[in-house]
Amino acid sequence: MTTASAASAVTAAGPQSTAVRxxxxxxxxxxxxxxxxxxxxFTALLLPLLLVAGLHSLLTRQAESNPGLDVDSxxxxxxxxxxxxxxxxxxxxxxxxARRGELVLKRLRTGEARDIEILAGTAVPSxxxxxxxCTVVGVVGASALKLSAPVNPLLMLAGLVLVIGTxxxxxxxxxxxxxxxxxxxxxxxxxxxxxxxxxxxxxxLEVMPDRMADICRLLPTTPAFQLIRLGWFGTDxxxxxxxxxxxxxxxxPHLVTGSIWLALAAWGAVRYFRWEPRR
Amino acid sequence: METSQRLHSxxxxxxxxxxxxxxxxxxxxxxHAVRGVxxxxxxxxxxxxxxxxxxxxxxxxxxxxxLAAPSGGQVRVLGHDPYRERAxxxxxxxxxxxxxxxxxxxxxxxxxxxxxxxxxxxRPLDEALELVGLIGRRDVRVKQLSGGERRRxxxxxxxxxxxxxxxxxxxxxxxxxxxxxxxxxxxRELRAQGTTVLLTTHYLEEAxxxxxxxAIMHGxxxxxxxxxxxxIAGRPSRITFELPEFAGTSLPxxxxxxxxxxxxxxxxxxxxxxxxxTDLLGWxxxxxxxxxxxxxxxxxxxxxxxxxxxxxxxxxxxxxxxxPTARRRLIGLAR
Numbered sequence: 136m137t138t139a140s141a142a143s144a145v146t147a148a149g150p151q152s153t154a155v156r157x158x159x160x161x162x163x164x165x166x167x168x169x170x171x172x173x174x175x176x177f178t179a180l181l182l183p184l185l186l187v188a189g190l191h192s193l194l195t196r197q198a199e200s201n202p203g204l205d206v207d208s209x210x211x212x213x214x215x216x217x218x219x220x221x222x223x224x225x226x227x228x229x230x231x232x233a234r235r236g237e238l239v240l241k242r243l244r245t246g247e248a249r250d251i252e253i254l255a256g257t258a259v260p261s262x263x264x265x266x267x268x269c270t271v272v273g274v275v276g277a278s279a280l281k282l283s284a285p286v287n288p289l290l291m292l293a294g295l296v297l298v299i300g301t302x303x304x305x306x307x308x309x310x311x312x313x314x315x316x317x318x319x320x321x322x323x324x325x326x327x328x329x330x331x332x333x334x335x336x337x338x339x340l341e342v343m344p345d346r347m348a349d350i351c352r353l354l355p356t357t358p359a360f361q362l363i364r365l366g367w368f369g370t371d372x373x374x375x376x377x378x379x380x381x382x383x384x385x386x387x388p389h390l391v392t393g394s395i396w397l398a399l400a401a402w403g404a405v406r407y408f409r410w411e412p413r414r
Numbered sequence: 415m416e417t418s419q420r421l422h423s424x425x426x427x428x429x430x431x432x433x434x435x436x437x438x439x440x441x442x443x444x445x446h447a448v449r450g451v452x453x454x455x456x457x458x459x460x461x462x463x464x465x466x467x468x469x470x471x472x473x474x475x476x477x478x479x480x481l482a483a484p485s486g487g488q489v490r491v492l493g494h495d496p497y498r499e500r501a502x503x504x505x506x507x508x509x510x511x512x513x514x515x516x517x518x519x520x521x522x523x524x525x526x527x528x529x530x531x532x533x534x535x536x537r538p539l540d541e542a543l544e545l546v547g548l549i550g551r552r553d554v555r556v557k558q559l560s561g562g563e564r565r566r567x568x569x570x571x572x573x574x575x576x577x578x579x580x581x582x583x584x585x586x587x588x589x590x591x592x593x594x595x596x597x598x599x600x601x602r603e604l605r606a607q608g609t610t611v612l613l614t615t616h617y618l619e620e621a622x623x624x625x626x627x628x629a630i631m632h633g634x635x636x637x638x639x640x641x642x643x644x645x646i647a648g649r650p651s652r653i654t655f656e657l658p659e660f661a662g663t664s665l666p667x668x669x670x671x672x673x674x675x676x677x678x679x680x681x682x683x684x685x686x687x688x689x690x691x692t693d694l695l696g697w698x699x700x701x702x703x704x705x706x707x708x709x710x711x712x713x714x715x716x717x718x719x720x721x722x723x724x725x726x727x728x729x730x731x732x733x734x735x736x737x738p739t740a741r742r743r744l745i746g747l748a749r
Contacts, residue, residue, distance in 0.1 A: 149530060149533070149538075150535075152534040157531060159531060160531020160532050164520060164524060167520060168519050238515035246529065246532045246533065247533060
């Protein structure tokens with residue numbers, strides 16, 4: 136069995152392990168696994184696209200009764216939200232559950248990677264894929280629908296960071312209440328439904344009664360989605376579009392509620408995440 | 415043995431003092447898995463933790479590896495707290511858990527590549543795979559490996575960073591005899607190069623074969639510890655036999671031995687096997703008695719282990735950790 140000597144310290148030793156190297160190593164392994172898992176790949180790639188196709192008719196019908204609704208901008212914004220909800224939140228919940236079940240997370244914790252790196256490394260392919268799909272949706276959508284250039288890209292970026300962070304943390308929380316990959320379809324339902332119906336993806340907030348829209352603005356993913364919309368189009372639908380400077384005032388409350396949700400979700404992840412299966 | 419005498423404080427790679435681990439809430443609803451364990455392992459030493467299932471071996475290992483914080487007591491590995499100062503400790507140790515933990519859909523190479531990226535100063539992957547004899551299986555998916563091959567992959571990953579301290583939790587469980595012998599050779603070779611090894615096993619043979627020193631755990635405590643010779647020392651040899659139906663003839667007097675009877679089956683425990691056996695056989699010869707199912711054996715680690723396990727089973731450990739110090743020996747520190 137041992138032709139090589141265990142002593143052979145003469146052979147080269149690899150470099151120091153850094154956080155970046157660990158994230159890339161984990162992300163690469165996780166990407167390979169995603170490519171080999173047809174079900175996960177289908178959910179990540181095709182499902183959001185199918186939903187986006189359905190969105191168009193849904194929004195057009197709503198526009199008939201609400202003449203002020205800008206269907207094109209709502210469509211692009213909702214598609215981006217849909218992609219993030221499925222690819223980051225749903226897909227990642229399943230990945231955490233699968234790795235926990237195979238004792239991979241427990242084994243990883245014996246190495247040099249810190250807990251946060253293990254969670255983030257597992258999320259690398261989901262987040263990368265979601266960003267790629269968002270870019271495609273954004274670029275294709277903008278050119279096909281002849282949309283204007285983003286008014287405040289910084290707010291878009293802030294919205295993306297907030298929503299991706301919140302969804303990652305929520306995936307970690309949801310995985311704690313999910314025993315098997317199969318049951319992830321059920322356990323992720325509440326947050327998926329909430330983000331689609333309550334965060335302005337399927338029903339834009341300006342279509343809702345005022346009281347209901349106010350409540351929906353407080354939901355976990357609403358502020359971040361509103362920031363993305365505001366950053367691109369200069370309005371979150373509650374007032375007329377403004378320019379770069381004007382968007383900050385509208386953005387302030389969204390930034391605050393979005394950050395609070397990110398902090399709450401991160402706290403939940405730290406509190407509830409399980410590194411190994413229940414026995 | 416010299417190894418234990420050589421043990422100066424600077425040489426102590428692992429030091430455990432009054433370690434406790436409690437699961438769940440305090441009180442009767444919780445479970446007190448580790449109850450005041452003391453251990454010291456010197457540089458280059460191979461130390462084995464033995465014990466029945468549920469004795470607390472793995473719970474203790476996990477605390478020493480820094481995977482969890484102890485409920486009480488202190489752990490030092492290479493002079494650091496392995497839980498709080500994990501960044502200082504992890505690059506210098508290698509850990510093999512009781513059960514794998516590699517995604518089934520990755521190949522051996524892909525698994526190794528990702529672990530190399532997470533290990534400081536990793537040796538070339540092929541070298542690690544060659545050490546455990548998996549080089550020919552590098553393109554096979556982990557889920558298609560046999561149980562033994564998966565154990566060896568686990569070992570290869572633990573060896574990737576050329577660790578100074580190696581933790582092996584039941585390394586040879588599930589291996590066939592040939593693979594086990596190969597793992598033993600490899601572990602001995604690593605030890606010869608100065609790697610400190612802490613392993614758990616329930617193969618007594620494995621401990622006898624590999625360990626410089628060992629500790630036997632039961633009920634979350636170290637019941638006895640030392641070199642194999644020290645653990646066996648003081649344990650009586652044992653003779654068992656059956657007597658046919660007989661009348662009149664009384665049993666022989668066997669000086670220094672202790673005889674217990676269970677129906678017609680007798681067990682003699684003696685500190686001096688040869689003398690007692692000579693007396694017994696002389697008596698049988700003289701009285702023309704046939705000793706049925708005669709068995710005589712010196713104290714072995716197995717004997718000691720079974721005796722300790724059954725003794726301890728009759729005296730369930732008290733919940734107060736301070737009580738049973740009489741049977742608990744400070745290993746290394748006491749020397």
